[in-house]
Amino acid sequence: MKTAFITGATSGIGHAMALELARAGYKVYAVGRSATALEALKAEGLDIAPIALDITDREALEDVVSGLEIDVLINNAGIMPPLGNFADTAISDIDAALEVNLSAAILLTRMVVPHMRERRAGHVLFTGSSAAHATYPNIAVYTATKAAIAGFAGALRADLAPFGVRVTEIVPGRVETQLYKDVLDEKTRAAMYAGQIAVQPEDVARMVVAVLALPQWADVTRFDIMPTNPTTPTGKK
Template sequence: MTTAFITGATSGIGKAMALSLSEAGYEVYAVGRSKAALGELRAAQPGITPIAVDVTDRDALESVLSDLHIDVLINNAGMMPPLGNFADMKISDIDATLEVNLSAAIMLTRLVVPQMRERQSGHIIFTGSSAAHTAFPNVAVYSATKAAIAGFAAALRADVMQYGIRVTEIVPGRVETELYKDILDEKARAAMYAGNVAVQPSDVAAMVLALLALPAWADVTRFDIMPTRPTTPSGTK
C-alpha cells in the first residue's frame, strides 16, 4: 500500500487531503498537534494513523520518522500571523511564522528524502500560497515564507529529479479554511467568504489525487487553484 505523511492534517486542506487519500486506498499518517482533532479524524476514517507531534520539534519528528516508509510527503502545516504592517509585527510572530511555515518543512523534507532517494521514487508536495507570487499588503512575512517554499521546491526538484522523485508546489488562492480563525473576527471571516465563491479544501484534495494518479514519468511541478469569482477582503466582488 502506498503511504502518505501529511502535516497540518487536523483541519482545512490537510484534513481534506488525509480523508481523500485514505478513501482512495493510501495508508495515511495524519500529523497535527491536537490529539482531540486527530481522534475525530481517525473516527471519521479508521484507516488513518494519527500522529500527535509539533512539526517544529525536530527531535520528536526524527523519532516518529525513524521506522516509517513514506511514499508521499505532504508539507501542509502552516500558520498566518496577525495581519498588519510589517513595521508593527511582534518579533515572536515573525519567528513563529518562519519556524512553522519554512524551517519545519525544510527539516521534515531532509528527514524523508534520503529514503526516497534510496528507493528511486517518491513524491514531495508543498502547500504554498498565491501570496508567494503576488504582493499583498499586511502579510509580508507570511508571503516571504511561502515564496521561500516556492524557491525551495524548485531547487529541490533539480536535486532529486535524477532519482525519480517528484516535487509539486500547490498554489491556492482563497480557500475556505480556519487559517484566519485566530486573527479575524467572525464578521470579517464571513465577509471574506461571502457569496460562497471560495475554493473548498476538498477541491485542493481532488487535484492532489489527480496528480498522484499520473504515471511516474510525469511531474506536475506546480498547480494554481483559484476561485472562479474571487472577492476582496471586504467580501465585495
Template sequence: MTTAFITGATSGIGRAIAVALSDAGYDVYAVGRSQAALKELQAERPGIVPIAVDVCDREALESVVADLTIDVLINNAGIMPPLGNFADMKIADIDTALEVNVSAAILLTRLVVPQMRERQSGHILFTGSSAGHAAFPNVAVYSATKAAIAGFAAALRADLSQYGIRVTEIVPGRVETQLYKDILDAEARAAMYAGNVAVQPDDVASMVVTLLGLPAWADVTRFDIMPTRPTSPSGSKQGK
C-alpha cells in the same frame, strides 16, 4: 505509492487531503498537534494513523519518521501571523512564522528524502500560497515564508528529479479554511467568504489525488487553484 505522511492534517486542506487519500487507498499518517482533532479524524476514517506531534519539535519528528516508509510527503502545516503592517509586527510572531512555515518543512523533507532516493521514487508536495507569488498588503512575512517554499520546491526538484522523485508546489488562492480563525473575528471571516466564492479544501484534495495518480514519468511541478469569481477586499462578489 501507497503511504502518505501529511502535516497539518487536523483541519482545512490537510484534513481534506488525508481523507481523500485514505478513500483512494493510501495508508495515511496524519500529523497534527491536536489529539482531539486527530481522534475525530480517525473515528471518521479508521484506516488513518494519527500522529500527535509538533512539527517544530525536531527530535520528536525525527523519532517518528525514523520508523516509517513514506512514499508521499505532504508538507502542509502552516500558520498565518497576525495581519498588519510589517513595521508593527512582533518579533515573536516573525520567528514563529519562519519556524513553522519554512524551517519545519525543510527539516522534515531532509529527514524523508534519503529513503526516497534509495528507492528511486517518491513524491513531495508543499502547500504554498498565491501570497508567495504576488504582493498583498499586511502579509509581508507570510508572503516571504511562502515565497521561500516556492524557491525551495523548485530547487529541490532540480536536486531530486534524477532519482525519479517528483516535487509539487500547491498554490491556493482564497480557500475557506480555519487559517484566519485566530487573527480575524467572525464578522471579518464571514465577509471574506461571502457569496460562496472561495475554493474549498476538498477541491484542493481532489487535485492532489489526481496528480498523484499520474504515471511516474509525469510531474505536475506546480498547480494554482483560485476562486472562479474574483472577490473584493471585503469578500463580496464583484459583478453579477
C-alpha cells in the same frame, strides 16, 4: 499499499487531503497538534494513523519519521501571523511563522527524501500560497515564508528529478479554512467566504489525488487553484 505523511492534518486542506488520500487507498499518517481532532479523523473508519506532535519539535518528529517508509510527503502545516504593517510585527510572530511555515517543512523534507532518493521513487508536495507569487499588504512575513517554500520546491525538484522523485507546489488562492481564524474577526471572515465563492479544502484534496495518480514520468511541478470569481478580503468585487 502506498503511504502518505501529511502535516497540519487536523483541519482545512490537510484534513481534507488525509480523508481523500485514505479513500484513494493510501495509508495516511496524519500529523497535527490536536489529539482530539486527530482521533475524530481516525474515527472516520479509514486507514488513517493519527500522530499528535508539534512539527517544530525536531527530535519528536525525527523519532516518528525514522520508523516509517513514506511514499508521499505533504508539507501542509502553516500559520498566518497577525495581519498588519510589517513595521509593527512582533518579533515573536516572525519567529513562529519562519519556524512553522519554512524551517519545519525543510527539516522534515530532509528527514524523508534520502530514503526516497535511495528507492528512486517518491513524491513531495508543499502547500504554498498565491501570496508567494503576488504581493498584498499586511502579510509580508507570511508572503516571505511561502515565497521561500516556492523557491525551495523548485530547487528540490532539480536535485531529486534524476532519481525519479517528484516535487509539486500547491498554490491555493482563497480557500475556506481556519487559517484566518485567529487574525480576523468573525464578521470579516464571513465576508471573505460569503456567496460560496471560495475554493473548498476538498477541491484541493481532489487535485492532489489526481496529481499523484499520474504516471511516474509526469510531474505537475505546480498547480494554482483559485476561486472562479475572486473577491477582496472584505468580500467586495
